[in-house]
Amino acid sequence: MTKAIDLSGTPKLGFGMMRLPKLADDKKKIDIEQTCKMVDLFMEAGFTYFDTAYVYDGGASEEAVRKALVERYPRDSYTIATKLNAWLGKPDEAAAKQQLETSLERLGVDYVDYYLLHALQLNNRDVYADYKLWDFVRGQKEKGLIRHWGFSFHGTPEMLDDLLKENPDAEFVQLQINYADWEDSHIASRACYEIARKHNKPIVVMEPVKGGTLANPPEKLAKIFKEANPDASYASWAIRYVASLDGILTVLSGMSNIDQMKDNLSYMKDFKPLNSEEQKVIGQAQQIIRDAGAIPCTACHYCTKGCPQEIPIPDIFRAINMNRIYQSMEEAKGRYTNATAKCGKASDCIQCGQCEDACPQSLPIIELLQEAVDLFE
Ligand code: SF4
Numbered sequence: 001m002t003k004a005i006d007l008s009g010t011p012k013l014g015f016g017m018m019r020l021p022k023l024a025d026d027k028k029k030i031d032i033e034q035t036c037k038m039v040d041l042f043m044e045a046g047f048t049y050f051d052t053a054y055v056y057d058g059g060a061s062e063e064a065v066r067k068a069l070v071e072r073y074p075r076d077s078y079t080i081a082t083k084l085n086a087w088l089g090k091p092d093e094a095a096a097k098q099q100l101e102t103s104l105e106r107l108g109v110d111y112v113d114y115y116l117l118h119a120l121q122l123n124n125r126d127v128y129a130d131y132k133l134w135d136f137v138r139g140q141k142e143k144g145l146i147r148h149w150g151f152s153f154h155g156t157p158e159m160l161d162d163l164l165k166e167n168p169d170a171e172f173v174q175l176q177i178n179y180a181d182w183e184d185s186h187i188a189s190r191a192c193y194e195i196a197r198k199h200n201k202p203i204v205v206m207e208p209v210k211g212g213t214l215a216n217p218p219e220k221l222a223k224i225f226k227e228a229n230p231d232a233s234y235a236s237w238a239i240r241y242v243a244s245l246d247g248i249l250t251v252l253s254g255m256s257n258i259d260q261m262k263d264n265l266s267y268m269k270d271f272k273p274l275n276s277e278e279q280k281v282i283g284q285a286q287q288i289i290r291d292a293g294a295i296p297c298t299a300c301h302y303c304t305k306g307c308p309q310e311i312p313i314p315d316i317f318r319a320i321n322m323n324r325i326y327q328s329m330e331e332a333k334g335r336y337t338n339a340t341a342k343c344g345k346a347s348d349c350i351q352c353g354q355c356e357d358a359c360p361q362s363l364p365i366i367e368l369l370q371e372a373v374d375l376f377e
């Protein structure tokens, strides 16, 4: 039997290793020397949680963890989290199960501390069930190859509740939480957080800075943060906000260079939760985001099931929201292009109205798709 997860004993910053620094003369290769320096700074500051995944950088992230961490530090001085991905690249059941053995080899360890089923969401939930991967991780834990298992999650609050009812022995969950998405109808950080708390699950936070968006917020948000504290980085507000929540195992920050590492360590080394004045500033920022008038799409996908043109409606609405809230046209357009690369575009809509009949939020989908055409096509 392994011990239960020690919430109080785990420092509140985790090193997300999805976007490690690349070599100046070969952008495809991870800069191991710089990664070693980042690992050293992180460990010197007393942090211990390293997060990677089978699919990050085609396996190079796990190998970088071995070179920069495992081969340089005693095994009991850090913890490693990695993930099994059953849908990217469409592995069959055997290939999905083989991932753990490959991860252990790449990492150069004989067990992982935290093992996650990766990125559970509405459209891949069945694969994890059909391949019996929930039982697979239970079995690997019994064999001693995994210390703790859980899953990372991108679905609806209802789906999270279902999964935790079906798998009450999951030991932790990894959720997208940040102050901007706290009340977001699509990501639903608050609702997911509350469900995890209801089930008494420790929470690993991902996307605390919303993929970097909150490190460089729009002018209105930037102004209130600078007025409140001219010396604090925008990222520090975002990371301290989530680290101040109860029940957090750790907050993953995806760090890509030494400067980001130093910034994170400057306020997380001697972490102080946000005080009541600082919480008010976050409240003002959240109000500005609410006032931006995001489309209240919950990504339930009822609308897409019968769309004859296979238009990814909720993903298109996310792109519109990126522009409405953050005035980030470049990122919004990138999201739109990715979302529509292999299916229908907004301009393919034939206005049959099926989606509007199916939408529980009664959204004027046809009109909103026209907005996407005007913005992105
Ligand atoms: S109205 Fe357009 S988006 Fe809606 S179901 Fe019909 S084709 Fe698809």
Ligand code: SF4
Residues within 6 Å of the ligand: 296, 297, 298, 299, 300, 301, 302, 303, 304, 313, 314, 358, 359, 360, 361, 362, 363, 365
């Ligand atoms: S049915 Fe409505 S709320 Fe659900 S994904 Fe479609 S547009 Fe969004």
